[in-house]
Amino acid sequence: SQQGEEDPQALSIQEGENATMNCSYKTSINNLQWYRQNSGRGLVHLILIRSNEREKHSGRLRVTLDTSKKSSSLLITASRAADTASYFCAETSGSRLTFGEGTQLTVNP
Amino acid sequence: SAVISQKPSRDICQRGTSLTIQCQVDSQVTMMFWYRQQPGQSLTLIATANQGSEATYESGFVIDKFPISRPNLTFSTLTVSNMSPEDSSIYLCSVEDPIGLGPYGTDTQYFGPGTRLTVL
Numbered sequence: 001s002q003q004g005e006e007d008p009q010a011l012s013i014q015e016g017e018n019a020t021m022n023c024s025y026k027t028s029i030n031n032l033q034w035y036r037q038n039s040g041r042g043l044v045h046l047i048l049i050r051s052n053e054r055e056k057h058s059g060r061l062r063v064t065l066d067t068s069k070k071s072s073s074l075l076i077t078a079s080r081a082a083d084t085a086s087y088f089c090a091e092t093s094g095s096r097l098t099f100g101e102g103t104q105l106t107v108n109p
Numbered sequence: 110s111a112v113i114s115q116k117p118s119r120d121i122c123q124r125g126t127s128l129t130i131q132c133q134v135d136s137q138v139t140m141m142f143w144y145r146q147q148p149g150q151s152l153t154l155i156a157t158a159n160q161g162s163e164a165t166y167e168s169g170f171v172i173d174k175f176p177i178s179r180p181n182l183t184f185s186t187l188t189v190s191n192m193s194p195e196d197s198s199i200y201l202c203s204v205e206d207p208i209g210l211g212p213y214g215t216d217t218q219y220f221g222p223g224t225r226l227t228v229l
Contacts, residue, residue, distance in 0.1 A: 031216055040199055042113075042222035043152075050216075088151060090218075095140055095205060097218055099151045 006089060006100040014108050019076045021103040023089035024069075030092050032065060032072050037086045037102075046074075046087075081109045111136050111204050113221035121227045122192055129188045130224045132202035137182035139205070142218070143175070146199040155200075158185045192228045199223045 006023045013019055025032065031050045035043040049056045049065045049072065056063045062075040076083055084107045090097040112135040122128050132141060143155040156164040156177055164177040178186045189196050201224075206217040 033218070035220075040146075040223070040225065042201060043203075043220040045217055045219060048217055090152075092216065092218075095142075095157070095218075096154065097142075097152075097203075099153075101151050 006087075006103050008103060009101065010104045010106070012106040012108065013079055015079060015081055017079055017107075019079050019083070019105055019107070021074045021087050021105070023072045023074070023100045025072070025089070025091040025098070025100070026070065027091055027093050027098070029067075030094065032063075033090045033092060033097070034061075034063060034072075034074050035088045035090060037088065039085075043088070076105075079105075079107045081107050083107045111138065111206065111219045113202060113204060113219060115200075115202060115221040115224050117224060118222065119225040119227075121229065124193050124228055126192055127188055127190045128192065128226060129186050130200050130202075130226075132185045132187070132221055134183045134204050139182070141179065141185045142203045143177065143185075143187045144201045144203065144220075146201065146223075148197065152201065155187070189226065192226075194228045197226055197228045199225050 029051050031048050033048045034046040037043050047058045047061055047063050049063050060077045065072045086102045086104050088102045089100040114133045116131045141158045144152040145155050146152045154167050155170045156166045158164045158177050158179040160179045160182050174190055176188045201220050203218045203220045
């Protein structure tokens, strides 16, 4: 399978700033999920947005989806040092996840 | 959400040997998934394991190299056979939300903590 693309590949910001990560995907999706991974450990599920939704909020997270452009974005507001991690989008078709390349976010205190 | 554990959490192995990774879930699930994450890379699906049937492998992955067992609805194993340094990766299992009580229902996939494998 071909993975989607995420940009930027790496992002470094100061604590309190907002972080925006973008994801492009390739297939017709049922939904798109965002995950966080700390230091090569397991993945933590952040948020799921369905193909018929355009925007979703969860706490400091905001996800948008543009199915015409096959793209999604994840916005983290008021970032904290603890948000430092890799963030992955995963397009879902049936039960099958295809992951993007990921964005390494560093939040400097 | 499902609570997933994996054993071992990490291992260092010699080339030519095999390692079996275990995945245990606290709820009965129909499908379990195995992923590989090579150093600095994203996750790639290896196979889908259904209880009572042969695992379904993705392109580029074969049963002889990655045999999978699924003896019941809460457990699965992945074996990495005849290992080489190129097999050094994090191996993760995942399941779909078994009951659908999470905010997104059964569409959500939850991941185990991963097994970090280094092959010398």
